[in-house]
């Protein structure tokens with residue numbers, strides 16, 4: 232790691248380092264969306280990317296742009312994404328109607344609840360995620376509507392934007408800034424987090440905890456963010472507007488009415504609670520496993536928090552590659568179901584490009600990484616990535 236500012240020659244050195252950031256990372260910096268740039272400006276004193284490999288990202292960016300220009304295709308979603316949206320929304324509505332109004336036999340109902348749980352996750356991966364990054368469509372209002380599908384699924388689009396688009400994408404795997412790796416004290420995912428005796432079993436109980444992640448998210452973590460105004464230990468800089476407050480409460484209550492209230496009225500309290508639990512635990516499990524496989528796995532980089540400045544050895548783009556892995560990129564079904572989350576390296580570098588294009592730009596990414604000696608990592612199958620994730624949990628908890 233680079234030396235602290237105090238170790239390396241005072242203000243002069245500090246100014247030089249800022250210049251290094253400014254010149255070396257200028258291209259990357261101005262390619263980011265305005266909100267992200269603004270956030271980085273305000274937090275530059277706390278987290279600093281120090282690497283000087285800007286040529287890598289500018290070359291990659293121009294090659295990727297070239298691919299879209301030469302093939303005359305837009306970078307946002309296309310009919311493949313829109314038809315997928317229709318299928319995923321229709322299956323959700325159909326399962327809901329079947330479960331609530333036709334009450335099938337118990338074993339069919341259990342299967343339908345599991346299916347619905349997976350369906351929730353896949354709408355999040357494919358529709359909400361692209362919408363919230365503004366990559367679903369070229370029309371901003373369409374992106375906004377798709378992002379709001381999260382509110383129908385119990386979450387909140389405003390807080391997702393703060394937690395995911397701003398914190399997670401800017402400061403991936405950086406302690407104190409990326410809430411995705413903050414599951415302490417229940418689990419220890421990096422060497423910078425405190426260790427407790429029970430962590431040596433975390434590779435066993437971890438998957439069970441993942442099942443609770445969706446329920447914790449929509450009934451607890453969103454409310455913590457709402458009432459504290461913080462994501463992790465960082466303040467949310469964009470205040471909620473009156474409309475954000477109204478959307479927050481209206482959609483939380485609407486969700487409870489649709490997925491708990493109505494079913495209770497039609498099929499009774501006990502069956503509703505069992506069915507809802509099966510669905511919610513499935514959603515949590517699928518979401519958590521898919522997200523963890525990209526960043527909490529063997530050989531990825533984690534960055535510890537130092538005060539007052541956290542120095543990151545790499546430039547921003549290289550840091551994204553060192554903290555992120557791909558898995559199962561040859562599988563067409565995974566690509567369809569996971570909304571490109573098995574192409575997380577592409578996603579972290581180009582969140583404004585719809586996931587529907589990631590399989591095509593993967594080759595350009597691999598070749599450019601090799602040329603610039605940046606280590607691109609991929610697991611051949613989802614199963615091998617799960618195995619590596621569990622091994623990582625075991626090692627870090629031992």
Ligand SMILES: [Zn+2]
Nearest residue numbers: 364395578582
């Ligand atoms: Zn994302």
